[in-house]
Amino acid sequence: MTASIHEDVERVILTEERIRERVAELGAAISADYGDEPVLLIAVLRGAALFVADLARTISSPVEIDFMAVSSYGSSTKSSGVVRILKDLDEGIEGRHVLVVEDILDTGLTLKYLLKNLASRKPRSLEVVTLLSKQGKQRVPIDCKYVGFDVPDEFVVGYGLDYDERYRNLPYIGVLKPEVYTDQPPSVGTSAQGDGYS
Numbered sequence: 330m331t332a333s334i335h336e337d338v339e340r341v342i343l344t345e346e347r348i349r350e351r352v353a354e355l356g357a358a359i360s361a362d363y364g365d366e367p368v369l370l371i372a373v374l375r376g377a378a379l380f381v382a383d384l385a386r387t388i389s390s391p392v393e394i395d396f397m398a399v400s401s402y403g404s405s406t407k408s409s410g411v412v413r414i415l416k417d418l419d420e421g422i423e424g425r426h427v428l429v430v431e432d433i434l435d436t437g438l439t440l441k442y443l444l445k446n447l448a449s450r451k452p453r454s455l456e457v458v459t460l461l462s463k464q465g466k467q468r469v470p471i472d473c474k475y476v477g478f479d480v481p482d483e484f485v486v487g488y489g490l491d492y493d494e495r496y497r498n499l500p501y502i503g504v505l506k507p508e509v510y511t512d513q514p515p516s517v518g519t520s521a522q523g524d525g526y527s
């Protein structure tokens with residue numbers, strides 16, 4: 330059954346099926362790399378919640394899951410790179426294989442902070458899997474071992490990604506109609522992170 334497209338969505342850029350296929354490929358690559366070694370998936374709330382749930386089920390290595398929530402200081406629409414931890418990990422990561430699970434890599438500023446913070450806790454290894462990476466947007470180089478899709482520099486929603494906390498439950502990833510944005514579309518140089526969890 331094909332779900333109908335939400336009336337606020339202008340176009341779908343990644344279908345549910347395409348996402349499912351790619352997530353399985355990422356899971357297979359991760360399983361091949363870690364083998365029988367336990368890996369701790371650290372999902373960044375809230376956007377990566379759906380991705381980590383699906384990804385974890387495609388990994389054959391022993392998996393544990395923990396969550397972190399961060400928010401940018403400063404303006405509600407510009408990613409400032411100054412990050413506040415709203416929810417920290419429940420357990421220590423020293424000596425463990427850690428894989429950070431992100432929904433989308435935009436400027437890279439949030440992840441840069443997060444990786445520096447996590448590295449100081451002395452994990453055995455520290456890698457990143459991101460479902461999406463915005464082409465040409467990274468202001469800081471991030472060594473991201475697993476990338477699901479490169480996407481154009483447009484603001485996207487669905488499969489965990491929100492605009493103003495909406496559309497996270499869309500099973501596909503799409504671009505909203507311009508009239509949906511109350512203000513400017515939060516696409517150019519923004520990350521739409523407010524004071525809450527992203």
Ligand code: IMP
Pocket residue numbers: 376408431432433434435436437438439440483484485486490491492519520521522527
């Ligand atoms: P960065 O610090 O600019 O890389 O910000 C990354 C965060 O901004 C992501 O984890 C998302 O929460 C949010 N973000 C960036 N681009 C988009 C988008 O196109 N749609 C929804 N959220 C986005």
